[in-house]
Amino acid sequence: MKVFHREFFYGRPVSLLALGCVVLLISCRGRGAIHTALTSSADTVPVEAVTGYDYDTVSAIGAEPERETGALSPTERRLAEAGLTEIVPDDTAILVHLVYATPENFTGKVLYTDLRRAYLLPEAARMLYRASECLRRERPGLRLLIYDAARPMSVQREMWNLVKGTPQYIYVSNPANGGGLHNYGAAVDLTLADGNSAPLPMGTPFDYFGQEAHIDREDELVAQGRITQQELDNRLLLRKVMRQAGFRPLRSEWWHFNAMTRAEARERYRAVE
Numbered sequence: 034m035k036v037f038h039r040e041f042f043y044g045r046p047v048s049l050l051a052l053g054c055v056v057l058l059i060s061c062r063g064r065g066a067i068h069t070a071l072t073s074s075a076d077t078v079p080v081e082a083v084t085g086y087d088y089d090t091v092s093a094i095g096a097e098p099e100r101e102t103g104a105l106s107p108t109e110r111r112l113a114e115a116g117l118t119e120i121v122p123d124d125t126a127i128l129v130h131l132v133y134a135t136p137e138n139f140t141g142k143v144l145y146t147d148l149r150r151a152y153l154l155p156e157a158a159r160m161l162y163r164a165s166e167c168l169r170r171e172r173p174g175l176r177l178l179i180y181d182a183a184r185p186m187s188v189q190r191e192m193w194n195l196v197k198g199t200p201q202y203i204y205v206s207n208p209a210n211g212g213g214l215h216n217y218g219a220a221v222d223l224t225l226a227d228g229n230s231a232p233l234p235m236g237t238p239f240d241y242f243g244q245e246a247h248i249d250r251e252d253e254l255v256a257q258g259r260i261t262q263q264e265l266d267n268r269l270l271l272r273k274v275m276r277q278a279g280f281r282p283l284r285s286e287w288w289h290f291n292a293m294t295r296a297e298a299r300e301r302y303r304a305v306e
């Protein structure tokens with residue numbers, strides 16, 4: 034909420050505040066469109082077959098990466114100097130737990146050795162705060178839990194090297210093709226969390242590389258007992274507030290949302306190294 038407040042409310046007259054509320058209400062009722070970024074076949078081998086990562090032994094919000102206060106690390110400074118905005122955690126609205134800052138991710142390694150803060154392009158950050166506001170109106174008590182945001186291209190290469198030549202390659206953007214929207218600060222991975230910061234059940238953990246994480250045939254997944262109706266409802270609520278804020282979901286990952294198309298990002302911004 035902090036950036037949102039700074040940019041839209043502080044020091045403005047009451048009339049502007051009222052106007053802002055009306056705009057927010059309208060945007061909370063807006064609609065987005067599903068854009069599919071991946072089109073490959075849905076039949077995949079579980080990722081642990083490739084990486085040894087065992088989803089059953091880790092919780093989605095296990096080892097807590099500490100967000101350093103004060104000085105920025107070299108990577109954080111680079112992202113800030115590239116013009117990205119930090120998503121400041123706020124216990125009542127947005128939680129940040131960068132999964133790649135812990136070894137509890139599909140690579141089994143700490144990929145973010147000095148990145149503890151979530152960064153996004155300013156326009157994507159504004160959209161995220163709008164989504165958080167939409168969620169607060171829709172379901173007070175729930176909050177957004179950020180798993181990943183801006184991702185340096187060097188990390189993208191590490192990820193790609195693990196999945197290239199495997200069936201999981203479809204879940205990671207190829208750096209040789211310019212990477213993906215995380216590399217521009219234009220994509221965010223997230224879930225919903227309850228008042229105790231516990232993630233809501235979504236049918237699969239984050240970065241589950243398989244059909245159960247796809248969003249295009251979820252009714253079948255429920256009918257086949259592969260995810261529950263409650264898990265689907267949670268996904269639908271996440272998608273609803275993210276779409277209302279202008280994000281577009283990814284067909285193959287319930288947790289991933291794009292703030293723009295790759296073409297738009299490449300035309301207007303540079304990927305972060």
Ligand SMILES: C[C@@H](N)C(=O)N[C@H](C)C(=O)O
Nearest residue numbers: 204205206213214215240
């Ligand atoms: C690795 C996964 N969390 C992810 O972010 N995939 C997208 C498609 C990417 O690599 O850009």
Ligand SMILES: [Zn+2]
Nearest residue numbers: 220221222289
């Ligand atoms: Zn993602």
